[in-house]
Amino acid sequence: MLSTSKSTHDFDPLDELLKPPADETEEDRLIRLAQEAEARRISLQIDESIKAERQQQKKKSVVRLLLLGQSESGKSTTLRHFQRLYTPSAFREERILWRSVIQLNIVRSVRTILDALSNVRLPPVDSGGEDSDDGSPHIPHDLDLLKMRLTPLRHIEALLIAKLIPPSEDEAASFVATSSVSLFQSHRSRSTERSSRNQEVFVRPGATWKGALAKTSHSDARPTSLEDTGITTKDEAQEVLRSCTNDIISLWNDKFVREVLRRRKIRLEELPGFFLNDLGRVTALDFIPSDDDVLRARLKTVGVSEYRCEMEAAAGREQGTEWRIVDVGGSRPVLATWVPFFDDVDAIIFLAPISGFDQVLAEDRSVNRLEDSVLLWKAVCSNRLLANVDLVLFLNKCDILDAKLTSGIRLSRYVRSYGDRPNDLETASKYFRSKFSAIHREYSPLPRKFYGFCTSVTDTTTTAGILASVRDMVVRRHLKQSKLL
Ligand SMILES: Nc1nc2c(ncn2[C@@H]2O[C@H](COP(=O)(O)OP(=O)(O)OP(=O)(O)O)[C@@H](O)[C@H]2O)c(=O)[nH]1
Numbered sequence: 001m002l003s004t005s006k007s008t009h010d011f012d013p014l015d016e017l018l019k020p021p022a023d024e025t026e027e028d029r030l031i032r033l034a035q036e037a038e039a040r041r042i043s044l045q046i047d048e049s050i051k052a053e054r055q056q057q058k059k060k061s062v063v064r065l066l067l068l069g070q071s072e073s074g075k076s077t078t079l080r081h082f083q084r085l086y087t088p089s090a091f092r093e094e095r096i097l098w099r100s101v102i103q104l105n106i107v108r109s110v111r112t113i114l115d116a117l118s119n120v121r122l123p124p125v126d127s128g129g130e131d132s133d134d135g136s137p138h139i140p141h142d143l144d145l146l147k148m149r150l151t152p153l154r155h156i157e158a159l160l161i162a163k164l165i166p167p168s169e170d171e172a173a174s175f176v177a178t179s180s181v182s183l184f185q186s187h188r189s190r191s192t193e194r195s196s197r198n199q200e201v202f203v204r205p206g207a208t209w210k211g212a213l214a215k216t217s218h219s220d221a222r223p224t225s226l227e228d229t230g231i232t233t234k235d236e237a238q239e240v241l242r243s244c245t246n247d248i249i250s251l252w253n254d255k256f257v258r259e260v261l262r263r264r265k266i267r268l269e270e271l272p273g274f275f276l277n278d279l280g281r282v283t284a285l286d287f288i289p290s291d292d293d294v295l296r297a298r299l300k301t302v303g304v305s306e307y308r309c310e311m312e313a314a315a316g317r318e319q320g321t322e323w324r325i326v327d328v329g330g331s332r333p334v335l336a337t338w339v340p341f342f343d344d345v346d347a348i349i350f351l352a353p354i355s356g357f358d359q360v361l362a363e364d365r366s367v368n369r370l371e372d373s374v375l376l377w378k379a380v381c382s383n384r385l386l387a388n389v390d391l392v393l394f395l396n397k398c399d400i401l402d403a404k405l406t407s408g409i410r411l412s413r414y415v416r417s418y419g420d421r422p423n424d425l426e427t428a429s430k431y432f433r434s435k436f437s438a439i440h441r442e443y444s445p446l447p448r449k450f451y452g453f454c455t456s457v458t459d460t461t462t463t464a465g466i467l468a469s470v471r472d473m474v475v476r477r478h479l480k481q482s483k484l485l
């Protein structure tokens, strides 16, 4: 027998409920269809807006921060601080890679001393410098011997440069070759003859050089993480440095050398990448750089690159927020290089190394460093593209400023308007803060709040607190602009 009813499988109670009434008129049918179409439209609209909101949320969790300032102002050091605080395990893993940079910094410090000793034209000093027949002083004999024993450092220097700058960095070489000081070329072609003080090893910011080093680290059977501490390395540079340690210490502590440096106004301790007071520790074969060592190491940045970090769990409540921090090499001419990065930026940290009041730029020795920072600050404050961007000012290298003032260097000799104010850190930093704040007020196209900090970004403790304030400020403002707060 044939059944006319639906099987239980086919029965859908919802269909039953939604199906049009059996006696539906044509007019009712049209109204019903119109209502159903409208309901579908609204549902689609809701889906779309949920999707858009999700995308917006994704976009909102990216914070863009730009680091600006002249060369050696501390931009890359500040970036390393961010890495240390917010991606601590990645930072720890990479510490060993900085050992080569520290080795090169030591070699460079020795070269600075040896360069200062060459062509010494000084009256005899207590430690034994004697006039030769032609009236120019002799370098004491023991120093001459020391110099000879330190010859292997030349080989180490070349080795380290080759290690830090892989051949693929030719592009960086051509960039520098066109700039006012041809650093790279001078390494390659005239490295042994020229004064080393202006010659710096540079890298593009970001991971390229670390990648290259990590590879050589493996092939050298060197440790790449802290878990491997305590091993004896096959690191040639470290071994040579170890064997030269006592000679370098003798050179650095030599009274004649100190006198030459003093007369030449070379304050080696205040130059970037100074490790001569830590030689026993940093040349140990199982040396792994500490956080402080990484922050003190000097590696010049050329070009511009974006560093991305996602807050790790240990970093606290902003876990998952992506920070994009742009580190810009600070060699002149800089402003034109910076402008493309002004778009879409949430905040700028501008570093002005106020200890540079008595120094000139390495790349243009006719320009005073402080004056250069002030001009750059004016340009950044008055830039219309940045009218709505928060500017955070770091009056950096306060520790060096303090050391200079304490040693008797008078600020008013270099900054006339400082007048007869007390020659101490507190007064000087207040003075600079008010000057930079006045420029900010006067030159900003629209009124905005001034955030100014006196910093020593190589100091982990104080900088951590300052960066936490900056981070909170940036995130708060970012969320406010995204209307999440
Ligand atoms: N004593 C001291 N040294 C600092 C301070 N800030 C940075 N330095 C050191 O100065 C050197 C230069 O700092 P970097 O962070 O490399 O400077 P930068 O602005 O990135 O320079 P470029 O890459 O040339 O643009 C490094 O050796 C730092 O360790 C500071 O506040 N005090």
Ligand SMILES: [Mg+2]
Residues within 6 Å of the ligand: 075, 076, 077, 299, 300, 301, 327, 328, 329, 330
């Ligand atoms: Mg840098």
